[in-house]
Amino acid sequence: MEAGKMTLDDVARRCSFEVLVGSELLSGRTVAQVFASDRMSDVLASAGAGALLVTGLVSPQSVVTAHIADAAGIVYVRGKRPGPDALDKARVLGVVLLATPLSTFDVCCLLGSVGLSGADAHRREKLT
Amino acid sequence: MTSNEPLFVRQFRFEGKDFANAGSVSTEVKAILRSLGLPAPLVRRASIVSYEAEMNVVIYASSCTATLLVDLRRIVLTFDDRGPGIPDIGLAMQVGYSTATQEIREMGFGAGMGLPNIQRNSDSLDVRSTVGHGTRLEAVILIPPEQAS
Ligand SMILES: Nc1ncnc2c1ncn2[C@@H]1O[C@H](COP(=O)(O)OP(=O)(O)OP(=O)(O)O)[C@@H](O)[C@H]1O
Ligand SMILES: [Mg+2]
Numbered sequence: 002m003e004a005g006k007m008t009l010d011d012v013a014r015r016c017s018f019e020v021l022v023g024s025e026l027l028s029g030r031t032v033a034q035v036f037a038s039d040r041m042s043d044v045l046a047s048a049g050a051g052a053l054l055v056t057g058l059v060s061p062q063s064v065v066t067a068h069i070a071d072a073a074g075i076v077y078v079r080g081k082r083p084g085p086d087a088l089d090k091a092r093v094l095g096v097v098l099l100a101t102p103l104s105t106f107d108v109c110c111l112l113g114s115v116g117l118s119g120a121d122a123h124r125r126e127k128l129t
Numbered sequence: 130m131t132s133n134e135p136l137f138v139r140q141f142r143f144e145g146k147d148f149a150n151a152g153s154v155s156t157e158v159k160a161i162l163r164s165l166g167l168p169a170p171l172v173r174r175a176s177i178v179s180y181e182a183e184m185n186v187v188i189y190a191s192s193c194t195a196t197l198l199v200d201l202r203r204i205v206l207t208f209d210d211r212g213p214g215i216p217d218i219g220l221a222m223q224v225g226y227s228t229a230t231q232e233i234r235e236m237g238f239g240a241g242m243g244l245p246n247i248q249r250n251s252d253s254l255d256v257r258s259t260v261g262h263g264t265r266l267e268a269v270i271l272i273p274p275e276q277a278s
Pocket of ligand 2: 243
């Protein structure tokens with residue numbers, strides 16, 4: 002497997018994410034990078050295809066945005082739970098939904114520690 | 130697509146403020162473009178254009194007729210709405226400009242990035258608006274010749 006890429010299955014297990022929707026899809030999805038935002042246009046502008054989205058926004062629109070952006074899946078932070086509408090949409094559209102009690106910062110650190118990088122990793126390299 | 134495949138046209142009508150169904154036009158557009166066998170990056174770009182335009186109608190306008198047209202060379206998305214219109218399109222196209230309310234921002238919108246995202250993902254974009262009447266947005270995404278076979 003390409004360096005810095007792993008299956009969603011691996012990521013979910015190594016980060017102890019709870020799987021809310023899409024357990025059957027996990028092994029077939031590769032995570033290309035991580036993108037954290039609560040702004041949907043931000044996700045559509047900057048998260049590449051195959052991004053794992055980290056967000057506190059649990060609305061049905063977060064699910065649609067992930068589908069439109071060809072995201073690998075969504076991790077909802079701080080124990081937030083999407084409502085039945087969002088869960089239904091995710092099942093219909095085939096969007097993987099994961100959950101963690103961690104905050105955005107902590108879950109991003111964790112995702113970094115298992116070997117994933119951000120959508121803007123190339124920019125960060127220039128700064129450090 | 131084969132060279133003799135017919136032109137594809139599909140029209141959608143939808144209402145503003147209908148947040149429960151917001152995104153349903155664009156998820157359908159995405160499904161259609163996938164079923165036509167277009168390459169994933171192209172489908173992704175067109176879907177982003179469609180979704181940003183659809184959400185703008187849902188958030189700001191009252192009703193809309195959207196059209197998806199696909200031929201061998203291009204995908205054309207048109208969103209023709211009845212609504213307040215955009216007084217200064219140049220300003221609206223700027224990254225960060227938004228008139229979204231606090232309520233809309235809490236739903237994850239209002240970054241002022243929708244129109245710039247549409248622009249970036251289109252090969253050409255035309256936005257016309259009449260204040261008090263509505264807005265018409267037409268975006269063209271070209272299908273590279275080698276991918277139209
Ligand atoms: N169809 C429309 N009818 C009326 N006004 C619109 C329409 N589309 C956009 N606008 C105006 O243009 C502004 C900029 O739109 P744009 O999509 O770029 O950003 P946004 O919708 O405010 O935020 P975001 O798209 O990032 O969630 C909007 O805030 C709104 O004032
Ligand atoms: Mg917008």
